[in-house]
Amino acid sequence: GESVGLHLPTLSVQEGDNSIINCAYSNSASDYFIWYKQESGKGPQFIIDIRSNMDKRQGQRVTVLLNKTVKHLSLQIAATQPGDSAVYFCADTRASSGSARQLTFGSGTQLTVLP
Amino acid sequence: DARVTQTPRHKVTEMGQEVTMRCQPILGHNTVFWYRQTMMQGLELLAYFRNRAPLDDSGMPKDRFSAEMPDATLATLKIQPSEPRDSAVYFCASGLGVSSYEQYFGPGTRLTVT
Numbered sequence: 001g002e003s004v005g006l007h008l009p010t011l012s013v014q015e016g017d018n019s020i021i022n023c024a025y026s027n028s029a030s031d032y033f034i035w036y037k038q039e040s041g042k043g044p045q046f047i048i049d050i051r052s053n054m055d056k057r058q059g060q061r062v063t064v065l066l067n068k069t070v071k072h073l074s075l076q077i078a079a080t081q082p083g084d085s086a087v088y089f090c091a092d093t094r095a096s097s098g099s100a101r102q103l104t105f106g107s108g109t110q111l112t113v114l115p
Numbered sequence: 116d117a118r119v120t121q122t123p124r125h126k127v128t129e130m131g132q133e134v135t136m137r138c139q140p141i142l143g144h145n146t147v148f149w150y151r152q153t154m155m156q157g158l159e160l161l162a163y164f165r166n167r168a169p170l171d172d173s174g175m176p177k178d179r180f181s182a183e184m185p186d187a188t189l190a191t192l193k194i195q196p197s198e199p200r201d202s203a204v205y206f207c208a209s210g211l212g213v214s215s216y217e218q219y220f221g222p223g224t225r226l227t228v229t
Contacts, residue, residue, distance in 0.1 A: 032216050043119075043206050043220030044158070089158065093216045101216040102171075105158040 012112045019077040021109045023090035026071060030092035034103065035064060035075045039086045044105075047075070047088075077111075085113045117141045119209050119221035127227045133195040136224045138207030139188055147190045148218060149175075149182055150206040158206075164190065197228045 013019045025033070031052045036044035050057045050064045050073075057064050063076040073090050087110050091103040120139045128134055140147050148163040162172035167184040175182065179198070184190045194201055204225050208218040 034216065041222070043208070043223050045220070046217060049216070101210075102160060102163070103216065103218060107157045 009107070010110045010112070012114055013080050014114050015082060016079055019075075019080045019084065019111060021075045021077075021088050021090075021111065023073040023075075023106055024071060025073060025090070025092050025106075027092055027094065027104070028068075028071070029094045031095060032093050032101075033064070033066060033073050034091045034093070035062075036089045036091060036105075037084075037086045038089065038108070044089060080111075080113050082113050082115070085111055087111070119207055119219055121205075121207050121221040121224050123224060124222060125225045125227075127229065128197055129229055130198055131196045132228075133193065134197045134201075134226060134228075136192045136205050136207075136226070138190040138192070138209075138221055140190065140207070140209030141219055142188070144209035144211050144219070145187075146210040146212070146215075147184060148208040148210070149190070149192050150208065150220075152204045152206060152223070153202075161192070161205075194226075197226075199228045202226055202228050 032049055034049040035047040037047050038044045048059045048062050048064050050066050055066050061078045065074045077084055087108040089108045090106045093101045093103050119141055122137045126134060146165050149161040151159050151161055159174055161175040162182040163170055164184050172182060179194055181193045204223045206220050206223045208220045210218045
């Protein structure tokens with residue numbers, strides 16, 4: 001079936017370094033891709049999204065890259081801080097006539113920022 | 116600061132008991148989603164509503180789970196009877212509009228069935 005998956009379940013980085021979290025997707029019909037951050041004991045929180053007709057989008061300290069050729073998505077966090085420690089999920093969605101957009105979530109990557 | 120609220124935050128119950136989880140979506144949001152999160156399955160969509168009407172509940176075990184929206188400010192997810200395999204964190208999320216993919220998640224209800 002169609003799915004969104006992640007390459008690595010865990011990632012540890014030194015504080016101040018850049019982090020790169022990767023994601024593979026299989027649904028070529030997806031038109032938006034979204035990254036969520038989930039801190040311990042909380043619900044997922046929207047970070048950034050990218051439309052399928054773009055290959056890069058930047059936010060505050062975060063950049064999402066989309067490579068449709070290989071169906072790969074990545075989230076880059078610049079100057080990683082302790083507050084960035086969390087599980088990061090990628091999700092994809094596609095328009096569905098008559099229905100609300102559903103998100104298909106990947107399995108998540110645990111990012112740990114080391115002091 | 117508009118946010119989705121969920122009650123209770125934690126629930127421990129015995130197998131066979133009824134469990135009701137409640138969600139208050141962000142005021143003005145017209146789509147409500149229920150998710151279940153476990154280590155094994157990750158985030159799974161159980162059901163969702165638009166303008167209080169159920170659109171899809173195919174992700175939900177029909178024999179024991181039910182989801183309703185009695186009014187625009189309250190969504191409920193009920194499990195009867197509960198089983199140990201239902202132990203998970205249940206999230207509610209709300210969004211605005213059918214075409215919007217931005218979903219705002221609540222803090223979740225951690226359910227433990229013994």
